[in-house]
Amino acid sequence: NAIDQVTGFGKGVLDQKQMFEMTKGENGNYFLFDGTRGDGIHTFHAQHINPLIFNLLSQLADYTGEELTSDHKYFSDPAAVSAQVNAADVYDYYKETFGRDSYDDQGAKLISSVHVGTNWNNAAWNGKQMMYGDGDGETFIPLSGAKDVIAHELTHAVTDTSSSLVYQDESGALNESISDIMGTMVDREDWKMGEDVYTPGIEGDALRTLKDPASYTNALTGPYPDHYSKRYTGEADNGGVHINSSINNKAAYLISEGGTHYGVTVEGIGREATEQIYYHANTQYLTSTSDFSMMRQAAIEAAAALYGESSAEVEAVKKGYDAVGVQ
Ligand SMILES: O=C(O)[C@H](CCc1ccccc1)CC1(C(=O)N[C@@H](Cc2c[nH]c3ccccc23)C(=O)O)CCCC1
Numbered sequence: 001n002a003i004d005q006v007t008g009f010g011k012g013v014l015d016q017k018q019m020f021e022m023t024k025g026e027n028g029n030y031f032l033f034d035g036t037r038g039d040g041i042h043t044f045h046a047q048h049i050n051p052l053i054f055n056l057l058s059q060l061a062d063y064t065g066e067e068l069t070s071d072h073k074y075f076s077d078p079a080a081v082s083a084q085v086n087a088a089d090v091y092d093y094y095k096e097t098f099g100r101d102s103y104d105d106q107g108a109k110l111i112s113s114v115h116v117g118t119n120w121n122n123a124a125w126n127g128k129q130m131m132y133g134d135g136d137g138e139t140f141i142p143l144s145g146a147k148d149v150i151a152h153e154l155t156h157a158v159t160d161t162s163s164s165l166v167y168q169d170e171s172g173a174l175n176e177s178i179s180d181i182m183g184t185m186v187d188r189e190d191w192k193m194g195e196d197v198y199t200p201g202i203e204g205d206a207l208r209t210l211k212d213p214a215s216y217t218n219a220l221t222g223p224y225p226d227h228y229s230k231r232y233t234g235e236a237d238n239g240g241v242h243i244n245s246s247i248n249n250k251a252a253y254l255i256s257e258g259g260t261h262y263g264v265t266v267e268g269i270g271r272e273a274t275e276q277i278y279y280h281a282n283t284q285y286l287t288s289t290s291d292f293s294m295m296r297q298a299a300i301e302a303a304a305a306l307y308g309e310s311s312a313e314v315e316a317v318k319k320g321y322d323a324v325g326v327q
């Protein structure tokens with residue numbers, strides 16, 4: 001309850017000083033439980049259990065890893081501190097920007113488990129909780145250190161409780177893209193995904209970029225596609241969900257920031273209008289089997305409902321999708 005809530009301290013993955021809400025237990029120990037947001041934000045230690053096993057345990061037995069406690073107000077586990085702080089920040093973003101109370105709009109508890117696997121270079125929302133790897137120190141450092149990664153994962157939970165876009169082919173690429181878009185909206189200073197935890201030895205790179213997707217390459221297609229005609233049509237990666245997401249990512253970037261792409265000029269409407277359009281599209285217009293063309297229509301309808309049929313926002317959406325070849 002409220003009286004147990006105290007302020008905790010610690011350093012995050014990027015060695016920054018952090019303060020956060022936590023709980024003081026009866027026995028005088030402190031826990032990484034924030035009872036001030038929805039039904040709470042709780043971070044656990046996965047004890048390096050293999051990701052697939054951990055995933056199964058989460059599904060079958062609601063396993064969450066071991067309680068992280070400290071006998072004083074300082075927590076010395078950076079991955080856990082970052083998971084707790086970034087989850088609270090993403091909770092606040094959804095509440096303040098869209099009035100949404102946690103991912104289900106019912107205040108669902110946000111559970112994170114850190115130290116999943118051994119040097120695991122990935123993270124995931126497994127339908128029940130967020131799982132974060134520590135990375136191998138070359139490709140990644142602990143992934144909970146990146147606010148855009150937490151926002152990406154939590155947006156999968158928002159999508160699962162709204163449009164439920166099927167995680168395969170075009171609907172899966174939209175599911176992925178909406179997570180990347182919200183990730184770069186929460187981590188507002190750039191249009192890159194994962195830059196804070198990706199390749200600590202290389203400056204300026206990222207896992208993906210929404211601004212110019214084709215400037216990065218991947219194993220399946222070489223340059224990421226920035227036009228519907230360049231989409232990946234193979235079987236890998238659930239039909240290229242982390243690849244073709246770049247087509248919709250580019251559209252969202254153009255809608256927000258403007259620009260000329262393949263000869264089509266878009267007048268940008270800014271991040272505030274763009275995040276509202278995609279949130280409303282995802283929660284009110286998209287369905288589980290929506291494809292790219294239906295994404296265009298949903299964004300137009302969301303923009304019209306929010307800003308008017310003949311608004312600059314509607315015009316930007318039409319031009320943004322024209323620019324990436326989606327009608
Ligand atoms: O949420 C997601 O879409 C990704 C979930 C990946 C996953 C799925 C199922 C079981 C385990 C893991 C995780 C992230 C992701 O985009 N992963 C990509 C890219 C990637 C990360 N680490 C990798 C290592 C190897 C290859 C690709 C990757 C992927 O898994 O494809 C999102 C933000 C950062 C990590």
Ligand SMILES: [Zn+2]
Nearest residue numbers: 152156176179
């Ligand atoms: Zn994802």
